[in-house]
Amino acid sequence: VLVWSAAARPLNGTAEGGDLHVVVEVDGGALAAVIDGAGHGAEAAEAAAQAAEVLRAFPTESPLRLVRRCHERLRLTRGAVMSLASFDAQRSVVTWLGVGDVSGTLVRGRGVGSTTFLLPRAGVVGVRLPTLFAQTLPIARGDTVVFATDGVSTALVYEIDPTASTQIIAERILARHGRSVDDALVLVTRCVGGRI
Numbered sequence: 083v084l085v086w087s088a089a090a091r092p093l094n095g096t097a098e099g100g101d102l103h104v105v106v107e108v109d110g111g112a113l114a115a116v117i118d119g120a121g122h123g124a125e126a127a128e129a130a131a132q133a134a135e136v137l138r139a140f141p142t143e144s145p146l147r148l149v150r151r152c153h154e155r156l157r158l159t160r161g162a163v164m165s166l167a168s169f170d171a172q173r174s175v176v177t178w179l180g181v182g183d184v185s186g187t188l189v190r191g192r193g194v195g196s197t198t199f200l201l202p203r204a205g206v207v208g209v210r211l212p213t214l215f216a217q218t219l220p221i222a223r224g225d226t227v228v229f230a231t232d233g234v235s236t237a238l239v240y241e242i243d244p245t246a247s248t249q250i251i252a253e254r255i256l257a258r259h260g261r262s263v264d265d266a267l268v269l270v271t272r273c274v275g276g277r278i
């Protein structure tokens with residue numbers, strides 16, 4: 083259903099960054115997410131790892147339900163911000179949702195080159211959950227969805243070339259729009275299969 087690439091640069095080159103990505107293919111679809119653990123270092127990494135574990139355990143559940151599950155799981159941590167997308171190849175839709183500062187961008191591969199931005203809600207999963215609202219959009223083969231942590235400038239949108247490979251896009255975004263003051267992670271996914 084998806085081809086994807088991630089590029090990351092932990093702050094100061096430390097091995098234990100607080101940013102994580104998750105991509106899980108399921109029957110007839112896929113789940114993709116980027117998580118940024120609150121703060122830096124081991125505590126941030128721990129919160130992000132726990133959220134990733136929840137997503138990998140329940141990849142077929144709705145993004146809404148997954149964020150609620152993560153909220154319960156992360157209560158004893160410093161929390162995390164995250165954005166996630168559930169791709170449904172049978173219905174040719176994607177449902178996405180974000181809590182806190184992880185950007186989401188959808189760039190169409192065909193027709194009028196339109197761009198749609200995820201509107202994340204302010205909050206921290208595990209600490210303070212906002213009223214959740216998931217948006218469902220039609221999606222087609224060749225469409226590209228990009229998630230990035232706040233260590234990456236939102237100017238990343240200029241690098242999302244629908245004709246370039248996901249790896250090239252991810253590397254360009256990190257090189258040109260990664261900030262040196264925070265962990266930086268970008269996940270580039272493109273729909274390629276199913277009825278999508």
Ligand SMILES: [Mn+2]
Nearest residue numbers: 118232233264
């Ligand atoms: Mn961050």
